[in-house]
Each structure stands twice: as structure tokens, then as C-alpha cells.
Amino acid sequence: MSITLLDVALAGIVLWLVKIIFSSKRHPAPLPPGPKGLPLLANLLDLPQKEQWRTFADWGRKYGPIVHVRALGQSFIILNDVRVAGDMLDKKSTIYSDRPVFVMAGELTGWKDTLVFTPPGERFKEYRKYLHGTMGTRSAIEKLNGLFETETQAFLKRVLRKPEAIAENIRDTAGSVILQVTYGYKPKQDQDDIVDLVEIAMRQFTEVMEPYAFLVDLIPPLRYVPRWFPGAGWKKKAEYYHATVQRMADVPLQFVRKQMSEGVASPSMVSSLLDQNNTPEQERNIKWASASMYSGGSDTTVSAIHTFFLAMTVYPEVQRKAQAEIDAVVGNDRLPTFADRAQLPYVEAIISEILRWGTVAPLGVPHTLSKYDIHNGYFIPEGAIVLPNVKGMLHNPDVYPDPWNFKPERFIAAEGKPAEQDPRSCCFGFGRRICPGLNLADATVWASVAMSLAVFDIQRKVVDGVEVVPPEPLFEDEMISHPTPFGCTIKPRSAKAESLILAD
Numbered sequence: 001m002s003i004t005l006l007d008v009a010l011a012g013i014v015l016w017l018v019k020i021i022f023s024s025k026r027h028p029a030p031l032p033p034g035p036k037g038l039p040l041l042a043n044l045l046d047l048p049q050k051e052q053w054r055t056f057a058d059w060g061r062k063y064g065p066i067v068h069v070r071a072l073g074q075s076f077i078i079l080n081d082v083r084v085a086g087d088m089l090d091k092k093s094t095i096y097s098d099r100p101v102f103v104m105a106g107e108l109t110g111w112k113d114t115l116v117f118t119p120p121g122e123r124f125k126e127y128r129k130y131l132h133g134t135m136g137t138r139s140a141i142e143k144l145n146g147l148f149e150t151e152t153q154a155f156l157k158r159v160l161r162k163p164e165a166i167a168e169n170i171r172d173t174a175g176s177v178i179l180q181v182t183y184g185y186k187p188k189q190d191q192d193d194i195v196d197l198v199e200i201a202m203r204q205f206t207e208v209m210e211p212y213a214f215l216v217d218l219i220p221p222l223r224y225v226p227r228w229f230p231g232a233g234w235k236k237k238a239e240y241y242h243a244t245v246q247r248m249a250d251v252p253l254q255f256v257r258k259q260m261s262e263g264v265a266s267p268s269m270v271s272s273l274l275d276q277n278n279t280p281e282q283e284r285n286i287k288w289a290s291a292s293m294y295s296g297g298s299d300t301t302v303s304a305i306h307t308f309f310l311a312m313t314v315y316p317e318v319q320r321k322a323q324a325e326i327d328a329v330v331g332n333d334r335l336p337t338f339a340d341r342a343q344l345p346y347v348e349a350i351i352s353e354i355l356r357w358g359t360v361a362p363l364g365v366p367h368t369l370s371k372y373d374i375h376n377g378y379f380i381p382e383g384a385i386v387l388p389n390v391k392g393m394l395h396n397p398d399v400y401p402d403p404w405n406f407k408p409e410r411f412i413a414a415e416g417k418p419a420e421q422d423p424r425s426c427c428f429g430f431g432r433r434i435c436p437g438l439n440l441a442d443a444t445v446w447a448s449v450a451m452s453l454a455v456f457d458i459q460r461k462v463v464d465g466v467e468v469v470p471p472e473p474l475f476e477d478e479m480i481s482h483p484t485p486f487g488c489t490i491k492p493r494s495a496k497a498e499s500l501i502l503a504d
């Protein structure tokens with residue numbers, strides 16, 4: 001009798017279950033505290049389906065900054081304190097920098113080739129080296145300031161023309177900046193195939209990264225179940241999404257190769273790296289490092305800038321204070337530039353509060369231990385999935401009083417009152433996994449915020465002459481969290497402001 005793929009899958013599931021049931025053993029120190037759980041199921045029923053960060057923060061208040069839960073044989077370590085997370089993920093990054101295996105998102109749909117899922121090693125180092133050379137230092141970013149300012153002025157024109165399409169305008173601008181930096185590719189004005197392709201890929205990525213959305217992530221041997229098996233429709237979806245990821249990586253790279261062959265390629269990260277002497281392995285790494293840069297950077301920047309427009313709609317007094325600062329420092333006969341940044345501390349504080357209040361990545365991306373650790377007297381198992389509760393950290397009332405209100409003043413030191421903790425201490429990740437594009441994101445967001453404040457009034461919607469109640473500041477419950485749709489009115493502050501927007 002021949003053995004089928006289904007037989008292999010079922011045998012794998014049985015062996016996996018046996019491993020879970022008999023995997024308990026003595027440890028050299030106690031595990032961190034956490035919910036007690038049930039026999040066999042452990043904490044499977046305790047894990048929240050929605051707003052995980054909120055439940056994790058509750059556990060942190062009850063059990064302490066390090067919480068342990070276990071489900072289906074897997075240990076999870078939840079960190080609710082910035083200092084503790086830094087002590088573990090930064091100072092012990094040699095053992096805390098691995099990634100768990102994401103069967104659906106990483107293995108089956110192809111995201112495993114991007115930087116975010118690449119395990120530590122030579123390929124990881126090469127990706128980081130490419131990205132660092134383009135945007136890893138202040139001096140590298142300063143060379144791009146002209147691009148940021150030019151693209152942000154184009155953004156102002158888009159908003160003036162179609163203020164109701166603010167989310168699309170933000171996405172088009174963020175996409176244009178990072179595509180030019182990465183590939184030397186200037187997207188079409190209103191709708192661009194590559195921008196649309198990456199947007200589709202990021203929507204698919206958000207879906208496959210949703211916790212517990214696919215049974216194969218809970219029972220990995222299911223990946224070997226054949227496509228025709230009842231309930232295995234997710235395998236067809238995985239194949240379709242895999243094709244999208246491959247196109248996302250290949251299409252812009254082919255554009256650069258064509259431009260280089262014709263001698264008309266614009267300066268970019270990819271054009272500076274590609275040459276006749278690249279080995280196949282180097283070409284592969286260039287392809288996926290550049291795909292990582294675009295896919296990883298565009299969506300997070302969009303979220304932060306969109307959060308700015310929401311905050312200005314809900315908190316008009318913050319907008320007025322920032323505009324008064326810009327008017328005093330810059331005047332009204334030109335747009336702010338990066339040369340003005342040091343003289344605009346309140347605008348700087350708004351950027352910090354956007355990063356805190358809007359928390360782009362509520363749980364970051366999980367880390368995994370490559371070997372066991374004993375930290376603060378607790379045993380942290382090898383292979384445990386470590387979740388830094390970034391949103392919980394940035395909304396901890398002990399660190400940020402009145403955390404749900406948008407208060408840039410919290411980041412400005414006053415007599416007898418130090419500034420509150422910089423959200424950059426955790427919002428861009430930790431250790432070797434810290435976001436390589438943080439300088440690029442910071443510059444892009446600053447230009448959008450400062451230049452928009454200089455020329456636009458962002459107001460609550462008015463219907464029949466009556467100002468609508470301000471939108472409730474809500475955010476999507478996803479790995480990359482965007483504001484939920486909201487209404488606002490965006491108008492030039494004056495005729496002079498409009499002329500600045502339209503200037504060439």
C-alpha cells in the first residue's frame with residue numbers, strides 16, 4: 001500500500017500532538033507568572049482574539065512586566081515594560097533576535113524572504129548592510145531632504161485638489177518617496193500599478209498575520225494536507241498570495257534593470273548595488289532587501305501621517321499652537337524646510353506624540369529565543385515567542401499620564417518637569433530587529449506634518465452650517481494599525497498659503 005501526502009500530514013499531526021502532551025520538563029528557574037490555564041489546553045482559551053495588547057497590558061498589571069502563557073505546546077513571553085524589554089531584546093540581542101516560523105505568512109505566501117522574517121545570519125547581515133547604506137545614518141538621510149520636500153509639496157497639491165481623499169493622497173506620497181529612494185522609480189500622478197501592487201500585497205500580509213486566522217499556524221503539519229482536501233481552501237489562497245509577493249519583488253527590480261540597460265536609470269539603492277559582478281546570491285539578496293524596504297516602510301509611514309490628520313481634527317488647540325510656532329519661526333512667505341526643524345520644538349513634540357498615541361505596530365513583530373535565558377530570576381525557554389506589548393508600553397498611565405489624550409506638551413521639558421519617555425525607545429522595535437528605516441520614516445513624517453500645518457487648516461466636518469461632533473479616535477486592530485475612516489475638512493489657511501501650495 002502506497003503512502004499518500006495525506007497520510008504524511010496526519011502522521012505529522014499525531015506526532016506533533018504527542019510532543020505537546022509530553023513536552024513538560026523541569027527548569028532551572030521558575031517560569032514567569034501568568035494566567036493559570038487548563039489541563040492540556042493550557043492558556044489556549046485565555047489568548048484574546050481582538051485587541052491583544054489590551055489584555056496583555058491587563059496581565060502586566062496583575063502579574064508583572066514579564067508574563068508567560070502557553071498554548072498548543074508553545075510558550076509566549078509578553079513584555080509590558082520598556083526597560084525590561086530593552087534589557088532582554090537589546091542587551092541580550094544575540095539570543096533574542098530570531099523569528100518564529102509563520103507557516104501561512106512566512107512559508108506559504110513567501111514573505112519569509114523579506115527582512116522582517118529572515119533569521120540572523122549572513123543573509124540578514126547583508127540585507128541590513130544594503131539598507132544601512134541608503135538610510136541608516138543621519139548624513140544619508142540629509143542627502144534626501146530635497147526629495148522629501150519636493151514630494152511633500154506634491155502631496156500638498158494632491159490634498160488641495162482632493163481633500164476628501166486624504167488616505168489615498170498620503171499613500172501615494174509615501175509610496176512615491178520610498179520607490180524613488182529604493183528603485184529610482186517615479187510613480188504616476190493619480191494611479192500607479194506598482195503602488196497598487198504593493199498596497200494589495202500589504203493588505204494580504206495583514207490578513208495572513210492576523211492571530212489564529214489560519215489553522216495551519218496553530219497546527220503546522222496541516223501545511224502538508226493536499227489542496228483538494230475538505231477545508232483546505234486556504235492553500236489556494238496561499239498560492240495566490242505567494243504570486244503577489246513574488247510580483248511585488250520582481251516588477252520594480254525589472255524596471256531598474258531595464259533603465260540601467262538603456263543608460264537612463266535614476267540614482268537609487270538598487271541601481272547602486274546592481275552590477276555585472278553580482279553573484280546569483282547577491283542578486284537575490286538585493287531583490288529581497290529592496291522589497292523589504294518598500295513594503296515595510298510605506299505602510300507604517302502612511303499610518304503615522306494619517307494619525308496626524310486625525311489628531312488635528314480632534315484636537316484643534318494643538319493645531320493652532322503648532323501653526324503659531326511655524327508662523328513665528330518660518331513666516332508665511334515660504335514653506336518649512338529641514339533647516340527649520342531645530343527651531344520648531346512643538347512640531348517635534350507632535351511627531352513624538354503621533355508615534356506614541358497612534359502606535360503604528362501595537363505588538364511589533366514577535367522575537368524568538370535561540371537558546372534559553374534566565375532573566376530577573378525567571379526561566380525563558382528556548383524557542384519561546386517574545387511579544388513586546390508596544391501599545392501597552394506607550395499607553396501606560398504610570399509612564400504617560402492621561403495616555404488616551406493627544407498631548408504633545410508631554411515631550412517638552414519644563415521647569416521642575418522632565419519630558420516624558422521618548423516613544424522611539426520602543427515604537428521602532430528592539431535590538432538587532434530595530435526598524436532599519438526609522439530615519440527615513442522620521443524625515444518623511446516630519447516634512448508632511450510641518451508643511452501641512454503651515455498651509456492647511458484641518459477642521460471637523462460642517463454639515464448644514466453645524467460643526468459635526470469630532471470623530472472618536474479609533475484605530476484598526478491589525479499588525480500595522482491605521483486610523484479607522486473619519487471625516488474632516490481640509491482648507492488652505494489663506495490665499496497666500498494656497499499660492500505656496502501651487503508654487504512650482
